[in-house]
Structure formats: C-alpha cells, structure tokens
Amino acid sequence: MLISPEAKSLVMDSVTGRFEAGGSRITRRVNAKIKCKKCSHEIPRSSKFCPNCGEKQLQISEVITENTVLENITLTPDSSLVTFATLRDLERTTSAKDVVGGSGTSNPSVSVSSALPTLRMAGIEDVMLIQDFPLTTAAIGFSRLRSGPPAWLNSFPATKTTGTKIPVYTNCITSEAWMVKLCGRQIIRWLQSNSLLSEDYLKDTNFSSEEEATIxxxxxxxxxxxxxxxxxxYxxxxxxxxxxxxxxxxxLGINSGLDASSLGEMLLTEALSYIIYAGESDIGGLSATFNQGLGLVADDIPDFARVCKFDPSCQKDDSGxxxxxxxxxxxxVNFNNDLSxxxxxxxxxxxNELKQNIK
Ligand SMILES: [Zn+2]
Ligand SMILES: [Zn+2]
Structure with a gap:
C-alpha cells in the first residue's frame, strides 16, 4: 500500500476540523488532472467515467483509501473516518463551527452563533448540516402473505430480466442530515472522572488542545x-x-416539524460523531432547524430527558x-440497546453485566 503523507492528512484534517466543511475542498485538492488508466486521456480526478473511452474511474473515497495509512490503521471506503470526511466535504455541507468562526460560506445566523457556546457546554464540538445526504433504501422482500402467522422473510420472485438472481429493489435519493461531533477533550475528562478506564491507560491524556485529544x-x-x-x-x-x-x-422530532419516527440515525464512532437524517419525508425541516432553531435545540439538551415519566423505575430498574x-x-441502528x-x-x-455509577 502506498503511503502518501498528503492523502493521509486529508482524513485527519477533516476530523480535526483543520479546514472548512463543504465546498468539495478534498475533491478539489485531489482534482488535479489525471490520466485515464485505459486510454491515457487527461481528465479531472472527480470524473466517474472517462469521456473518451468510457472507462470507470476511482472515486474520492477510493482515492483516500488507496493512499491512506494512519500509522497502523488501514482505511476502507466504508470506514467511519472516510464517511465522515466525505460527507463533511460535500459541496452543500455547512459547519456551525465555521459559521461562527467567520470562515463559513453562508452568512452566520443569530441562532447558529448563539448556540455554539451552549453546545460546547453540553460536550458537542460541532454540528454540521448536510444538505445532500445520499440515502438508499432497499426492499429485500416481504414478511407475510396474510394477516396471521407464520411471518418470515420471503424474497421477491426472480423475473425474466434477473434470471436466477433474487431482485432487490432500491430507491436512491438525497435527503438532509445533521452530523454531530462530540468534544474529544470532554469525552476524555468524562472517562477520567468516572474511572471508566485504567489510570495507566489514561495517563498523559490531559491535552491542552481539542485537536490533540481528537487525534x-x-x-x-x-x-x-x-x-x-x-x-x-470503543x-x-x-x-x-x-x-x-x-x-x-x-x-429534532419536536423542533423540526418532522415526526421522530421518520428520522434515522447512523453512528460514526471512530470519528466521535453521529448522524441524524430525514427519511423520504424530507421537507427541509432539518435545514430550517439548523438555521433558525439550533439555539432552541442546544438550550434543551441539558434537561430534556433528565426526568423520565416512568422514573424512578426507569432509572432504578431499567438502567435509565x-x-x-x-x-x-x-x-x-442497534434495536435500542447500548444507550442510557x-x-x-x-x-x-x-x-457487561455489571452495575456502574456514572457522574
Ligand atoms: Zn425512561
Ligand atoms: Zn439507536
């Protein structure tokens, strides 16, 4: 595998926020003209196919992966870090941190500017609005033919065109999403104050910068x-x-006008981030909330779920x-497991079957 210092730094620069979100910056950086591997015609790096001979070209995630070695880390196109860097780089992705820092492409809205200090106190480093979130839904079969049992997964019947292959029907759309990155330094402080890992493991982790903690x-x-x-x-x-x-x-279910059941989640653990996306019912609710209601969401985080209507039984018997x-x-993504x-x-x-107290 090739070790290219520049490509290696692209992903980490994105995760640590060293360059702005949006504007296809990574794409442009690797956009220097390349030669088609088949006919040697000169084409932009972002081309999906060669306009001369039609040969398929490597895509941005493959380019990053092909050249990247992060010490002992091998990245694959579907790894969390590459997903994070690719989504953050999309032309119409906006970062609240950039907007407040004055380097964003859009005008800073009052809501976004006022929300960031509150978000930071709640342990959130940045919120990014992805306006072209690629979403593919696939139907792999159906569960029942009549209302009663039995119910099991039946594949769709093969058609003339699919031959012996089982058809999977897909729908590819672009939707909206929020990508939220937690603060690395606050995560480490939380691990330290709760002694969740050994002292030895966490020694030398009092980092003075967010970047060092994230790395x-x-x-x-x-x-x-x-x-x-x-x-x-992990x-x-x-x-x-x-x-x-x-x-x-x-x-977001409360503030965006979209029902919570129409939203989906994705966890990018390696990038300390998660994504909340609107399904097919996307009506611009997530961008409106980002631009006008980020402050409201930020204000609600410290207390929203502090009390459950089923307390004290929820807290005592159901792990909160x-x-x-x-x-x-x-x-x-995980059938409501591993959260509290x-x-x-x-x-x-x-x-791990053990009761633990968290501060
Ligand atoms: Zn509860
Ligand atoms: Zn979940």
Missing part, C-alpha cells in the same frame, strides 16, 4: 490491533454517542432508558 481518541478507536482497553474505550464511546444520538433525534424516554419506535440517560445526566447503568 489520541481516533487512533485508539480505529486501531486494527485493539488492546482490551481500546475495546472498552464500547464506552459507542454508548455515549448512541445516547446523544437518541436525545438529538427526539429533540425505556419507552418513556430515549427509546425510538423506528430508525435505531445515565450517559447524559449521570446515574446507574448496566455494562
């Missing part, structure tokens, strides 16, 4: 040869992100998560 975490989360502590770190951060994700999903608070009826209000507000949780 430290990203390397441990993406390492191919994970130690037991690395794996534990589990804690996964559950933390998942709890934040459900909280955000419910807040139930249908009355963080569960979602649809769209969860205790990760957000403190309390008791069950982790």
């Amino acid at each position: 430290w975490l990203v390397h441990r989360l993406s390492s191919e040869t994970k130690s037991d502590d690395d794996r534990l770190l 589990e804690w951060i996964y559950s933390l992100l998942h709890s934040y994700s459900h909280l955000t999903l419910q807040l 998560v139930c249908v009355g608070c963080l569960y979602t009826s649809r769209g969860c 209000r205790s990760f957000l507000y403190g309390g008791q949780i069950m982790q």
